[in-house]
Amino acid sequence: MTTMTATGLTDAEVAQRVAEGKTNDVPTRAARSVSEIVRGNVFTRINAILGVLFLIVLSTGSVINGAFGLLIIANSAIGIIQELRAKQTLDKLAIVGQAKPKVRRQSGSKPLxxxxxxxxxxxxxxxxxxxxxxxxxxxxxxxxxxxxxxxxxxxxxxxxxxxxxxxxxxxxxxxxxxxxxxxxxxxxxxxxxxxxSKFTLVKSELRNGINKILQFITYLLVPAGLLTIYTQLFTTRADWHDAILRMVGALVPMVPEGLVLMTSIAFAVGVVRLGQRQCLVNELPAIEGLARVDVVCADKTGTLTENGMRVSDLKTLERSDVAEVLAQLAADDARPNASMAAIGEAYRMPPGWTATATAPFKSATKWSGSSYGEHGNWVIGAPDVLLDPASPVAEEAEQIGAQGLRVLLLGSSDLPVDDARAPGTVTPAALVVLEQRVRPDARDTLEYFASQHVAVKVISGDNAVSVGAVAATLGLHGETMDARRLPDEPEQLAETLEEYTTFGRVRPDQKRAMVHALQSRGHNVAMTGDGVNDVLALKDADIGVAMGSGSSASRAVAQIVLLDNKFATLPYVVGEGRRVIGNIERVSNLFLTKTVYSVLLAILVACAGLSSRFFGTDPLLFPFQPIHVTIAAWFTIGIPAFILSLAPNTERAHPGFVRRVMTAALPSGLVVGIATFVSYLIAYQGREAGETEQMQASTAALITLLVSSLWVLSVVARPYEWWRIALVAVSGLAYVVIFSLPLAQRLFMLDPSNLGVTSVALGIGLIGALLIELLWWVQGAVLGERRRLWR
Missing domain, CATH: 2.70.150.10 (Calcium-transporting ATPase, cytoplasmic transduction domain A)
Known part of the structure; x- marks a missing residue:
């Protein structure tokens, strides 16, 4: 043991080093700067594609057909605003939650x-x-x-x-x-x-799923795009202005312009919402990850119980000077843990002995102590560790612990505490009984996890009987085990963890091994803790959750930090994760359906154009101009997707994100694409038809597409609540208004005046809607999901 010798820097020396740049200038978070956020949201691949197509449309002189260019501004602005909000929230919380080292300078020691x-x-x-x-x-x-x-x-x-x-x-x-x-x-x-510490979306099942979907879309886009460009420009024999507009009209809806944006927004809003509950998300996928967790390993002290303790009883065994010994031990501990702080609060009159040797508390040994020369060698720690568990004193301690109290043994040792064989033979002197208050919100939180079929394992370094008693008061049922009896073999350890619920006397390395054993059985494991003994398990768990009042080491390795120390915040984190996962699945269904029907429609029209060269038939112009696909996306995808991505959603997270989205979107996209193509073929009167007939054919195809697409939206919005029904109804009503107003008809190049063509288009759209409805029920049966119309 060494004494304090270094006095630290003077204020002038500190100022000199700051001027020389010799500072610890690593940013508290590796979040993107404001300029990086702006560049990252403006200069995207999707914005580049839309920007090129926008310039091509402007070259034709048709400004209204360039309305989709507003997507570039909207996507960039929304992305920038949401990420800046998330950055602001995270930066504020990071400052509150960061570790502050105690720096000694000549002006004094203080946390910085x-x-x-x-x-x-x-x-x-x-x-x-x-x-x-x-x-x-x-x-x-x-x-x-x-x-x-x-x-x-x-x-x-x-x-x-x-x-x-x-x-x-x-x-x-x-x-x-x-x-x-x-x-x-x-x-x-x-x-x-x-x-x-980067604010990032990596290592996210949801994000990886989105990337797989985007890869799939890319494989469709390239051949379909090239085919469309060729057929519209070189086989239709149309005016170049018209051919270019039709080509762009085919390409624009193929681009999933909002999919990545909506995913990022959903995550960013989740960060802001959790930030309002004093929950710092160090790694963004933790929001999603906790929603997938099926086992929560909770430390007792500081998680299920409050950090503070108080001495409720002192049972003197042999000596009468135990109060002095306890006061001296507490006074000599420069960095007391919760137990020693409570003892120091209760016994404040140390006799003034000088320590000749000290042994700090370690989670692995469960005891600490000091040697005071002629005043003896004193140790304090777990009774069942310092004594034979079968001894009368250890059994008495066990009985007290069964009431949910923490019991420490104060004893004298025959060896100095720094001896390699310490603690040696311990003579009991007193039992110190400490009382901890159970968190008032702990029971409700455990009941929530039980209702969600999330198993809770209480893992603590305290006496197993005491831990079991606390768990029982919280309504947590299951067997209790002393971790000293845990098997070392991973497979046997995993079996034991499946059988038991509460564990006491767990060493830090055992906590880590227990997390690994649960993961080996396919569980997604969350670990909560606040002490240095929880660090390894927090780091290796799928999701580590630390308390804000815990050690700086535990906060540093955890993905989620509960700055207000409320265990009850965890259900809100789970709920936020479910909201993100469930809503992104809905939004992905919408965007992928649009891409599928756009690609399919482009391929069908292109194939018809190619066949015209071999069979002498009339080549087909693509049915839509850019303005048509722009207004089609407004109320079937864009606005509804934005609302659905931020809506409440408490449905449990299910695995297989990509499979589920593909299973839902591919059939729906095929139905919408084929229905639209058939409607267009029926209404199309050949290249010799006048501009009015061509506009009526395009309008008919658009009506079919809108009716079937709106039904896709109505299916995605289920199970219904009043506001979801209102969302679908308002979307449909918006199109009725657009098609009814003469000004809108002229502006958006629509002509629904041919009642025969319009009625056929409407009928085909309704058939498409009926098929989509049937597919929804069939998919539920295939995936083994119970379909519900109402929440």
Whole structure:
């Protein structure tokens, strides 16, 4: 053990280093800057495609047909606004939740933001502290550091004066201080930490599914696009203005301009909503991931119970001076945990003994202590660890623990606490009974998970009987096991975890092994915790959830941080994830259906054009001009998709996102495409027909497309609520208004005046709608899902 020697930098020395740029300038989050957000949302591949097509249309002089160009502005503006909102929320929360190292300077020691640390600063360390920059140890008192997140080495490493500590590691035991030798981007873990904290959509099943869908669309787009360009420009013998407009009218709806945008918006809005509940999302897919979780491993202390404790009873066994001993042990602990802080609060009059040796508390050993020369060697910790579990004192402690109380044994040892064989033979002196308050919202949260068929495993370092008693008071049923009896073999461990619900005396390495065992059985595992002993399990779980009041190390590795320490926030995170997943599936159905019917229609028209060269038949112009497909997308996809992507949705997340979307969208797209083509063929009167007849044929095809597409929307919006019915009804009514107003007819090049053609088109559209309805019920049977019309 070393004493404090380093005094730290003066204010002038700090100012000099800041002026020289020797600061820890790694950003708190690797989020995109405002300029990067603007560029990222404006210069996209989809905007580029639409921009080129927009310029082509403008070259024909038809400004109204360039209305789809507004999509470029709308997509960019919406994307920029939502991402800026999410960035603002995350940056504010990140500042609140970031680890603040305690920096010692000549003006005094105080917590500072990591960015305020400069080269040669003296940084003090205690249990659970994250090491924010690289440095050299100057002082240590039983200092042990876990570097597993950097090196993979599972065992804590003892650090002596002169040893190096690396950023990204954390203190598991003891205390000390080190001098910052590398700051900013020179620090060992700076780049790793920067990458790990990015506001990103990577490693997301939903995002990966969207990418697969986009790949599928690309495979369709290229041949269909080339075929359309060739047939419209070189086989129709139409005026070049008309041919170009028809070509663009075929290509524009093939582009899924809103799919990626809606996905990003749904995630960004989720971040903002959770931010309003003081929930920091360090990795964006965590919103989605927690919705897929089927096992939650919850630490007891700080998660199911509140952090604060109080001494409720002291059972003296042999000696009468135990209050003095407890007061001295508490006074000598510079960084007390919750138990020792409660003891220090209850016993405030230390006798003034000088410690000759100390042993810090470790999760692996479950005890701490100090040696005081002629005053003896004192240890405090778990009774069933320090004593024979069958001894009368240990059994008494077990009985007290069965009431849900935490019990610590104070005992004298025959060995100094720094002896390699410590604690040696322990003579019981007193039982310290600590009381923890169960979180008032814990029971409701556990009941919510039970109702959602999410299993909860309570994993704690406390006595198993005590942990089981707390779990029972919360209505959590199941067997309790002492983790010292857990099998080491992974397969047997997985079987045990399936059988038992509550576990006590769990070591940090066992928590990690338990997470791995559950994952080996195909479970999606969430781990909640707040202490340094939870870090490894938090890191390896599918979703790590840390409490804001927990150690800086646990907050650093978790994907989600509950800044207000409310376990009850988790159901809202689950609900937000379900909203994102369910709504993006709906939106994907709409966009993919549009792409399928657009590609199919283009291929059918192109094939008809090619056949005309061989059979001498009249080539087909594409039925729609750009303005037609633009207004078709307004109320069948664009506006409804935006509303549906942000709507409440509590449906459980189901696996197989791509398969489910493809199964729904492909048949619907085929029906809409074929119905539209048939309607156009019936109304089409050949190239010799006048402009009025051609417009009537295009209008007929558009009516069929709108009727069948609106039914796709009505199916996607199920199960119905009043506002969903209103959404579909308003969308249909909007088209009735457009087709009824003479001004709109002229503006959008519509002519529904031929009642015979219009009636046939309407009838074909209704047949298409009927087929889509039948397909919906058949798909439900194939996928094994119960179809519901009403919520």
């Amino acid at each position: 933001a990591p960015s305020e640390v400069v080269l040669d600063d003296i940084i003090e360390l205690g249990p659970g502290d994250q090491i924010v920059v690289d440095g050299e140890v100057l002082e240590e008192a039983n200092l042990e550091v876990d570097e597993s997140l950097l090196t993979g080495e599972a065992d804590p490493i003892v650090k002596r004066v002169g040893d190096t500590v690396m950023s990204g590691s954390f203190v598991v035991a003891g205390s000390g201080a080190y001098r910052a030798t590398k700051v900013g981007r020179e620090a060992y873990a700076a780049k790793l930490a920067e990458e790990a």
